[in-house]
Amino acid sequence: NAGVTQTPKFQVLKTGQSMTLQCAQDMNHNSMYWYRQDPGMGLRLIYYSASEGTTDKGEVPNGYNVSRLNKREFSLRLESAAPSQTSVYFCASATGVSNQPQHFGDGTRLSIL
């Protein structure tokens, strides 16, 4: 029962470096999401993809880009990492029906020095 798989689990970057966070789900879900979680801030939506081929901005999209590679995979890219992007990043997926819950991966812990 893999569910939502995120890679890597941990990463340390220097300011200005780029990287891509990977997410894959095996539940045949239509919708996928990227969140960041910071102490005292809760979960904040960065980008989401309601269905394959579409992406939309969430609450905090600046400094990030996303790609919905196919129905299973949704990646998050930091083009030029900044210390303010130090956070725990969670990917989630859902059926796409509004009254159905999201299911989360275990996160990527990212530190920007």
Add this chain to the structure above:
Amino acid sequence: EDQVTQSPEALRLQEGESSSLNCSYTVSGLRGLFWYRQDPGKGPEFLFTLYSAGEEKEKERLKATLTKKESFLHITAPKPEDSATYLCAVPGYSSASKIIFGSGTRLSIRP
């Protein structure tokens, strides 16, 4: 504006001491309310969905209830393994694809 507020922020209980966590929401046309459990270093784990006022769901020592303005997560005779952060969330009105999360209640159960 759609909003979810949880209280208290943190709760420390003795093992066996029952209590309740609160989740109040403001959203037009509630499509459901979700409860999650999050352990340190892990992603949120889905617990319950409640769809209409008066509905109740149970799982082991947890019972979730829903009114028109709030939801409660009742914890009966908790054990140390119930220690976690509990999150509630609702689908947004403006975009059904977006789910609005509360900031969570950090529950600690002392043996």
